[in-house]
Amino acid sequence: MERTNRSRDIRQFDLDDLKELMKELRQPAFRAKQLYEWVHEKNVCSFDEMTNLPAGLRQSLTETFAFKVPTELVKQVSKDGSRKYLLEFSDGVSVETVGMPNRNKLAVCISSQAGCAMGCAFCATGLAGLSRSLTAQEMVDQVLHVSRDFGERVTSVVFMGQGEPFANFDNTVEALRMLNDPEGLAIGARHLTVSTCGVIPGIRRFAELPEQFTLAISLHSAIQTTRNQLMPGVKKFTLLRLHEAIQEYVEKTGRRPTYEFAMIDGINDTNPEMQALVDFCAGTLCHVNLIQLNDIPDSPFRPSPIEKVEALQRRLTMHGVETTIRNSRGGDIDAACGQLKQRRFRAR
Structure with missing residues (x-):
């Protein structure tokens, strides 16, 4: 999976995509499910709200992806x-x-x-x-x-x-x-x-x-x-x-x-x-x-x-x-x- 620039909306990723992303970022596999739940179930609009993700991962995601909410x-x-x-x-x-x-x-x-x-x-x-x-x-x-x-x-x-x-x-x-x-x-x-x-x-x-x-x-x-x-x-x-x-x-x-x-x-x-x-x-x-x-x-x-x-x-x-x-x-x-x-x- 290629690194994506910040114009990509994280909500376009399904669970399999997020698993690949976590591998790329050298994160444990369970982080994909946590991220998926924040994005698709808890309806958050920023990575800062994802309190069970490490601060470093949140920062990396913020620099790389966007939430293109209206x-x-x-x-x-x-x-x-x-x-x-x-x-x-x-x-x-x-x-x-x-x-x-x-x-x-x-x-x-x-x-x-x-x-x-x-x-x-x-x-x-x-x-x-x-x-x-x-x-x-x-x-x-x-x-x-x-x-x-x-x-x-x-x-x-x-x-x-x-x-x-x-x-x-x-x-x-x-x-x-x-x-x-x-x-x-x-x-x-x-x-x-x-x-x-x-x-x-x-x-x-x-x-x-x-x-x-x-x-x-x-x-x-x-x-x-x-x-x-x-x-x-x-x-x-x-x-x-x-x-x-x-x-x-x-x-x-x-x-x-x-x-x-x-x-x-x-x-x-x-x-x-x-x-x-x-x-x-x-x-x-x-x-x-x-x-x-x-x-x-x-x-x-x-x-x-x-x-x-x-x-x-x-x-x-x-x-x-x-x-x-x-x-x-x-x-x-x-x-x-x-x-x-x-x-x-x-x-x-």
Whole structure:
């Protein structure tokens, strides 16, 4: 193994790499396991925190390797306890991440890309365009940052922040496995949820994974013309083909996908829209999350009245479709679904 300069992130090393490194540094083999635990289980950000390593080894590691953790540019705290972070990576690219505490649990909403190329009409992220995809480590780093800030273990992660995870499929799956690793954060596979706009090749690849990760689909309309208007980036993945792909996913995995449905006044809350959603879901294994659209500055869209949301819930339930009205978190700090836009104002 060649000596590496300090631009190398120590967290890129697996246990075998660290064993080789300890040999090179003439350290006992057990030091590799100690180092691995500090890096991957105890979530430290510096070698100085590794108190059971000799001072000389810590100094050598500090001179040779780095922890390329993101820098927190802005943090905002919601009245509901949620916290939104603007995190900047070493190349200057930034993303937003949200931590959502609930009793003894801590959920994190992470970004898979800086920006998004899908161009969804009701989403602030999509309106901003795509900068680049994130690495698996950059996705995991968002979770680690939230865990450190709250001083708590993260119990669930949703890939529902900026970006389309299936447009960054390999890195997303690597991040899922890092989060699920029993020797790392050890978050259960069913508590790791990936949300896609409906990228069919990604859904099919996701169905082949051995782990029981959870799938969510941003649906928002079961009428093609409306969906094309709201979600132009997935026009080519028609609802008919999407429905087929989801049923193949269910048959292959036995798992229940979730449909995200943000209700928009006068757009997808009409009687024909409601009936189309009922028809799309009826007789299939699925769960529908109904959400009142979150306000975005300068957007022509407005949230549906809660009465319409409740009416659609009743209608779906009557047809045997499991349905929840989701209360968005962090709306007062633009941390709710569709609001993430990398704004750099200070916490209020």
